[in-house]
Amino acid sequence: MSAYQNLIAGQWAPSATGRTFENRNPADVDDLVGTFPESSADDVAAAVVAARAAQPAWAAMPAPKRGDVLYRAANLLEARADAVAREMTREEGKTLPEAKGEVGRAINILRYYGGEGARLYGRVIPSERDRVFMHTLRTPLGVIGAITPWNFPIAIPAWKSCPALISGNAVVLKPSELAPLCATRLAEILVEAGLPAGVLNVVHGSGEAGSALVAHEQVRAISFTGSEATGSKVADVCGKRRARVQLEMGGKNPTIVLADADLDEAAGIVLNAAFGSTGQRCTATSRAIVERSVADAFSEKLVTKAKAMKVGPGLEAGIDVGPSINAAHADRVVTEVAAAAGAGAQVLAGGTRLTDGALGRGHFVAPTVLGGVTPTMTIAQEEVFGPVAAVLSADDFEHALAIANDVRFGLSATICTRSLSHALQFAQRIEAGLVMVNLPSAGVEYQVAFGGSKASSLGPREQGPEAIDFYTTLKTVYMKY
Ligand SMILES: NC(=O)C1=CN([C@@H]2O[C@H](COP(=O)(O)OP(=O)(O)OC[C@H]3O[C@@H](n4cnc5c(N)ncnc54)[C@H](OP(=O)(O)O)[C@@H]3O)[C@@H](O)[C@H]2O)C=CC1
Numbered sequence: 001m002s003a004y005q006n007l008i009a010g011q012w013a014p015s016a017t018g019r020t021f022e023n024r025n026p027a028d029v030d031d032l033v034g035t036f037p038e039s040s041a042d043d044v045a046a047a048v049v050a051a052r053a054a055q056p057a058w059a060a061m062p063a064p065k066r067g068d069v070l071y072r073a074a075n076l077l078e079a080r081a082d083a084v085a086r087e088m089t090r091e092e093g094k095t096l097p098e099a100k101g102e103v104g105r106a107i108n109i110l111r112y113y114g115g116e117g118a119r120l121y122g123r124v125i126p127s128e129r130d131r132v133f134m135h136t137l138r139t140p141l142g143v144i145g146a147i148t149p150w151n152f153p154i155a156i157p158a159w160k161s162c163p164a165l166i167s168g169n170a171v172v173l174k175p176s177e178l179a180p181l182c183a184t185r186l187a188e189i190l191v192e193a194g195l196p197a198g199v200l201n202v203v204h205g206s207g208e209a210g211s212a213l214v215a216h217e218q219v220r221a222i223s224f225t226g227s228e229a230t231g232s233k234v235a236d237v238c239g240k241r242r243a244r245v246q247l248e249m250g251g252k253n254p255t256i257v258l259a260d261a262d263l264d265e266a267a268g269i270v271l272n273a274a275f276g277s278t279g280q281r282c283t284a285t286s287r288a289i290v291e292r293s294v295a296d297a298f299s300e301k302l303v304t305k306a307k308a309m310k311v312g313p314g315l316e317a318g319i320d321v322g323p324s325i326n327a328a329h330a331d332r333v334v335t336e337v338a339a340a341a342g343a344g345a346q347v348l349a350g351g352t353r354l355t356d357g358a359l360g361r362g363h364f365v366a367p368t369v370l371g372g373v374t375p376t377m378t379i380a381q382e383e384v385f386g387p388v389a390a391v392l393s394a395d396d397f398e399h400a401l402a403i404a405n406d407v408r409f410g411l412s413a414t415i416c417t418r419s420l421s422h423a424l425q426f427a428q429r430i431e432a433g434l435v436m437v438n439l440p441s442a443g444v445e446y447q448v449a450f451g452g453s454k455a456s457s458l459g460p461r462e463q464g465p466e467a468i469d470f471y472t473t474l475k476t477v478y479m480k481y
């Protein structure tokens with residue numbers, strides 16, 4: 001068992017409160033992953049002081065040299081990928097292949113934003129006046145607060161910190177208390193790669209530390225991923241003090257299956273998107289909206305595949321679905337399934353906690369398929385964030401599209417079809433930031449913009465080159481020569 005610490009001004013130190021919290025393996029609560037500092041507003045304030053002190057020199061370093069630090073960090077993480085992936089499975093529960101994939105994603109993010117150091121372009125704009133030269137420059141904002149959730153414990157800290165750092169900002173990162181270890185490993189690696197003291201600070205703890213970071217007057221921007229309830233509070237506080245804010249929150253992502261689709265492939269796509277990462281992804285498919293003429297055939301295939309999935313501790317070979325993040329969350333998932341059944345849905349697979357033998361030491365929920373779901377049921381409107389797929393029927397493409405759009409979220413959406421016309425119409429008319437054709441709604445790439453519409457997201461996009469927009473401000477320069 002290890003005692004982990006905060007990183008402030010280049011020093012690993014306990015919280016000023018002296019308090020700690022435990023992190024336990026969601027597949028086996030007897031496995032204590034480590035203890036972490038329970039930080040207060042004072043710890044956050046110390047981290048912001050350190051970040052402010054370090055930021056000017058970091059911003060003055062040529063951006064490609066900042067990129068070299070990220071490249072070195074990528075190499076270090078690559079060398080430790082297997083160990084970090086195992087730790088991720090222990091702290092978050094996802095299967096080892098999923099954790100390895102996520103570590104690989106973090107390595108790619110480090111390299112990608114390392115390269116952006118040589119591409120922090122401005123523009124030259126023609127003036128309407130004689131011998132006036134106009135250009136734009138990107139400048140950093142100062143200190144950035146990054147608040148991250150538990151479901152992608154290294155990729156999300158990386159995809160917020162890397163574009164912030166390459167742009168010349170200093171960062172205070174507050175990882176989720178439910179999966180704090182991988183963020184610590186990322187910080188250790190960046191320090192080892194030569195990141196100057198104070199440029200990245202990590203303050204562990206609960207919402208108390210998070211809200212102190214959001215409220216801190218010297219933090220110029222907050223990038224947040226997590227629940228809609230917390231995101232709304234973050235936006236309110238940032239709005240009042242005019243800090244920049246970027247929110248990534250929930251989804252109620254649809255997969256439309258048209259009658260012309262390859263049904264076996266479509267069932268596999270829904271299976272992947274609904275049950276991968278135990279359904280704990282904001283991009284997970286939670287609604288399969290299927291053309292009525294093939295709805296029964298599709299459901300049968302999905303149910304057969306769901307029942308064949310092996311649920312268990314993610315470190316074991318051959319496991320398809322790991323545990324929910326904690327007991328309360330697993331209980332909430334089965335309660336919402338029971339409520340859907342009470343409202344008239346049929347439980348075609350799963351619907352219960354799995355507690356036999358060693359599974360009883362973890363928070364396991366069987367992959368669940370609900371049939372006969374109608375668009376107004378709560379299960380068709382609210383995010384579950386668990387391994388639950390609701391199957392709805394639609395008359396045709398237009399009806400399916402109307403159902404798909406009739407929720408307050410708009411993050412990711414898939415259509416399974418062989419029709420080019422329907423695929424293109426879907427891309428135009430679906431209310432979502434991420435559109436997939438014959439691909440799972442989850443599983444995004446780092447080099448393109450990521451984000452949603454409606455209640456799913458607020459502010460500029462994350463990832464890809466667009467991420468830089470959030471972390472920089474444009475300066476317009478006019479010069480008479
Ligand atoms: N879109 C997504 O990717 C995610 C969505 N969710 C949704 O949210 C639900 C709850 O998950 P949960 O982890 O509790 O999500 P939260 O929104 O509560 O947590 C996200 C992050 O915000 C921090 N935080 C909590 N309260 C505040 C606050 N008032 N001000 C600033 N920061 C705060 C959390 O700290 P701490 O962890 O210590 O509470 C964590 O680091 C899930 O079941 C799911 O529906 C969750 C994770 C990711």
Ligand SMILES: O=C(O)CCC(=O)C(=O)O
Pocket residue numbers: 151152225280281282283284441442443444445
């Ligand atoms: O599906 C993915 O790859 C990304 C999901 C995500 O960003 C999230 O759940 O927070």
